[in-house]
Amino acid sequence: MAPLVHEFDWPDRAVVGTIGPPGDRTFYLQVRAGRRLASVVLEKQQSALLAEKIEEILDQLRAVEGNPASVPASTPPELVDNDGLEPDQDLFRIGTMGLGWDPATAQIVIEAHPVIDADDEDPTPDDEDTTDVLRVRMPVGAARAFARRTREVVAAGRPACPLCGHPVDPDGHVCPDPED
Secondary structure, eight states: OOOEEEEEESOSEEEEEEESOTTSOEEEEEEEETTEEEEEEEOHHHHHHHHHHHHHHHHHHHTSTTOTTOOOSSOOGGGOOOOOOOOOOEEEEEEEEEEEEETTTTEEEEEEEEOOOTTOSSOOHHHHHOOEEEEEEEEHHHHHHHHHHHHHHHHTSOOBOTTTOOBOBTTBOOOOOTTO
């Protein structure tokens, strides 16, 4: 059986958001097109790296003489999305992601694959072929807005201790011993 591909071309909404308080947040990549909605779980570091790499691709494209893809230098105000996540059941936890550029459609392409269960010592061929895949294609303005929001969501976590730089929990913080 082939993988089940959840494909979103030109989605109405593509965001990274969180559920839970700082220090205990779960990060989600959520995409909606019309009534179709898909959510996948990802790590904070994956979110930050995804935003960084999208920005790198957009900046490289913007530097191309004549900017043929019309990549904006900053987030278009009409594409700013500060709304919360929509209620949904997550499809899977992201293990690996691919990121690319489709010059034919002038879109950033994100492809997310689930974590592979390391405990499964004897996967059958059917098990290997039935995984879900999330594929999202975003125009350049929406990709710029996606990266901006993702950076803001990542930065909205626990504040850093001014002395040691480690995150400060809501119930307090003890700096680690510098000799440890």
